[in-house]
Amino acid sequence: MITAVNDFLEDLRGGRMAEAPVVTVEQGQLQGRVVNSPSGKAFYSFQGIPYAKPPLGSLRFKAPQPPEPWDGIRDASAEGSVSAQIDFFKKEYVGDENCLFLNVYTPNLDGEFLPVMVFIHGGGFVFGSGNSSLYGGDYLVEKDVVVVTLNYRCGVLGFLSLNTPEVPGNAGLKDQVQALRWIKENIHNFGGNSGNITIFGESAGGAAVSLLTASPLTKGLVNKAIIQSGTALSNWTVQKTPIENARNLAKSLGCESDDPEEVLDFLNATSARELVEAHEKLTPIELFPDVTNAFGVVVEKEFPGVEAVITEPFIDLLTSGRIAETPIMIGSTSLEFAFERRTDDLQAFIPEELNIERNSEQALEIADQIKNLYFKGSHTGVESLPEYFELLSDKTINVDTHRHVQYLINVSKKPIYYYKFDYVGELNISKKVLNTFGLKRAMHMDELGYLFRNDLQKDVEPTTLDIKMRERMLRLWTNFAKGGNPTPDENHYLNVTWLPVTKDNLYYLNLGQELSLGTNPDKEKMEFWDSLYSKYYRIWDHPRSNNDEITLKSSSEPKIIESYSETVTVYSESSEFTESHTYVSETTEIVKENNEIVSETHEFITENNGEPVESNEVITEVIENNEAVVENNDTVVENNEPVIENNDHVVENVEVVDKNEIDHAKVEEKIQEPVKIEESHPSQPPVTAVLNGDRKVQPRPSNEIKMVSRSNGAPKDVIRANDPPEDDLPKNIGVNKFVNFFESLGGKK
Structure with a gap:
């Protein structure tokens, strides 16, 4: 009898939650749905919420506009379109320009003002989405946080820059800022605390998070940040020649003009599909990191009345102390990339920003030092592939993550938590999406399999240790979001106190089969790269803004010099x-x-x-x-x-x-x-x-x-x-x- 009554009460509770929930936001009403997590715990899901006006027609390439209100109750039970892109897995065109949607997952709607975690997806600023096929919030919401994922414009649609007031660049980053503004204004209706928002992202999403912590546009919008396997210090995040990139894209589609207005008119008249496919031909994503994305972040030129995400080199913002008020978690995996070896010339691994001439005495000496450090004097043959991958991973992710931490230590007033993800289990995503060459190492994206539910692992049966690792990751990330401390107290899962870095001790948490606190990860290698930057990096050798390319003229073409009568x-x-x-x-x-x-x-x-x-x-x-x-x-x-x-x-x-x-x-x-x-x-x-x-x-x-x-x-x-x-x-x-x-x-x- 007692059992039957309990079952009846459970049914009643389940029935109440099964009713389609309706939430009122500034633009109107939204009807979501109830979803059960893998453990059977129910939560509310609201998907496909427009956080900006569709960037169509004259709004293409422009900064996002606030969303327009709607009449009646809007269905929020299905995800919105992803950004127009070439699908990384299927290698075909997918998505739509009308893509500025976000998803909200919350354990309750009763106004408990839970911490909010906003995830920004990666994909080299070229592809990806915040959809649940990769980033389901099921596990995180079980830890009493509100999770938001979002789509933003990728590739040329999100990062074309003509260096004009109309198209200064970084529209994709401004999408993220607009999403944060919408969240700040509306998240309390979903049980979230608008005064406790943590942004986190991986790869290009990590680079975007690092930029958002530095941008004046996010002041008052972000309280904490988690930067995973990517920072805006990385060479692959920033366009070096945005005007040339725009010109080359337009020319490949048949535009012969160099005038910025005519180029803009031409690109506006071109279909989204043609733009995306032309971009892919210009810089194929599979050739990364040898060929980097033509349309990434730009240091914007300032125009009166035009909002800019970033108008100075990121390193200036990082070293100036303007990010000093944001608690940070930052780290990378033990081995990020294992791409096919494409060169044996170790000069290719000398950072471009050091401005060292190829085949010069200095370049040859550095290449020899790299050879001795990573390959112990030899770097030929299959047997040296693991060392090659370590070098590749350091160049693309790890060195810049290390530099980011080192610069931040000197100016930050808030804690900086440094980590290395070194766990290999059944939930490692790289097993599904990357060539691991049989290496049993944690690679790019692997930590995401322990934070999000995804379709790639539907049929994967996690081990007991995998489940324990997932619980550890979820607690570390959500503890930080809740109070800024990932290990507020020790327990069965978190049996180590994670100390923030100091000027004297570069503490880091090693996330392996067991948790362990160490200092100075990859000490010998990082000291080598530190010495190179100390010796060769000169900040005045680099453009202070995006103003070096002012017209769309190619330097290889004949030009007419016009005069003027006043000097x-x-x-x-x-x-x-x-x-x-x-x-x-x-x-x-x-x-x-x-x-x-x-x-x-x-x-x-x-x-x-x-x-x-x-x-x-x-x-x-x-x-x-x-x-x-x-x-x-x-x-x-x-x-x-x-x-x-x-x-x-x-x-x-x-x-x-x-x-x-x-x-x-x-x-x-x-x-x-x-x-x-x-x-x-x-x-x-x-x-x-x-x-x-x-x-x-x-x-x-x-x-x-x-x-x-x-x-x-x-x-x-x-x-x-x-x-x-x-x-x-x-x-x-x-x-x-x-x-x-x-x-x-x-x-x-």
Whole structure:
């Protein structure tokens, strides 16, 4: 009798939970469903929730817009479309542009304000989704947390950058920010605490998490972060030549124009499928890491009124202390990748950012050191494959994870928990998706099989030890999400206290068959890479922003150089250009409406190994879109050749003028209106510039330039010999038409 009553009560409880739950959010009502976890525990599932307006039509490539409200009750029982992509497993086109959906899994809706864990999927920023086929929240919700997974735009649709206000780049990251804003505003309706949000991600998702912790857009949205097998320090996360990548993609689809607006119009008129397939041909994902994704993260140029995820190199943000208020868990697997060996040249493993010339004495010496460290002097034959894979994994993931921790230690005010996942069991995902070459090592994605339910392991029977490992992982991750400490107390599963790293001790938790606390993982190898970065890495050798590529012109194509009638000449004395980042006061007035010019020029000049500019050296500034280009002054900047060259063919016979003789009133009077100009040099990408003046000035096409002096000796104008009269030129003429018109007059390129 008692048993029957208990069964009846259970049925009643089950019946109440089986009713389709309805939740009200800012946009309307959502009807979800009740799902049973593998252990039989029921939880609520809401899927396919739109967190932004569909990025279709004119919104393609743009930052996401807030979602629109709907009438009635919206069905949230099925997942939304994934981002348009080439499926990694099937190698076929799947998905849709209308993909900005998220899923919420919660153990109750009664307003207990549970910790919230937001997962960002990996896939090299090219493929993947937050759907339950790989990232089911079943196990995590059993630990009394609310789990959110999401889709974001991948590949060219999410990371095209034209360096314009319309398409500055990083739309896929801005999708993630918009999702966090939606979660912050609505998660309390699902029983979640909007004041306790932990973001976590793996691979490209880990890199995205590291960027989000540094972005000003997430201030107040993120409380804790877990970075798994990927950081934004990694070379594969960032586009080096976004403008060239955009141009190459458009050209492969038949676009011959180099004009950013025309390229955007062309790409907007192209189907999503064609864009995705062209991207895959441009940089096939299976060739990673030898060929990296053409459309990844960019350091955005700042535009008034346009939100940017990141406008400085990530390393600057990491070392500045601006991530200091976020508790971090970070780590990687013991062996990330085991790709087919594609080269025996160990110079290929020297980090690009060290700027070491191939086959130089330094490069050959480093390659020999790598050989001795990883292969004990020999690296040929099948027997050395494990060592090769260790080197490959270190280069792509482990070294940058180590660097991330080391940089963070020096500035962080919050705990940093470092781990190595070294467990091999039946739930290791690599057994299903990667070639493990028979190696019994924990590899890329393997920890995910112990955090999420996934379709790949439907028929896998976990061992007792696997189940214990899963319980450990779930407790560590959710304990951190709840209170910022993964081991608040010791128990049967967590029998080790995980200590955060300190400046004196690089503590880490080894997640193997047993938990163990150690220090300095891979100490000998990491010290070797640390020594290389200490010796060769120079932060001033690297672009400070995404402004080095300003137009879509290819440096290999012939270009027309346009002139302008006004010039600004900046004068400095060695005492005024120092590493203190102070600008000459005379210059400041001239460019006061172009603050970015000051900062850009400042970056290039003061970072030249700290050497001051000699007195009375001349810097001619050419300005467009608040960009600065320094001409005829290669003694000022030696390490930024793509941006600054000794353009003798452009500016000739520049006279040194005493700065005290400048008529500032007349100079300032001329600096008002933009005029377009393009620069060319055989060894550098083209640049464009704007000069402000108070009267309209037409471009003048000639390569011969001379300086005209004012009565007081200061340069007044730049005039090209053989220029046609201004009145002979059509108004509002485009560059290509202008070239044709000029040539018809008998001019020459």
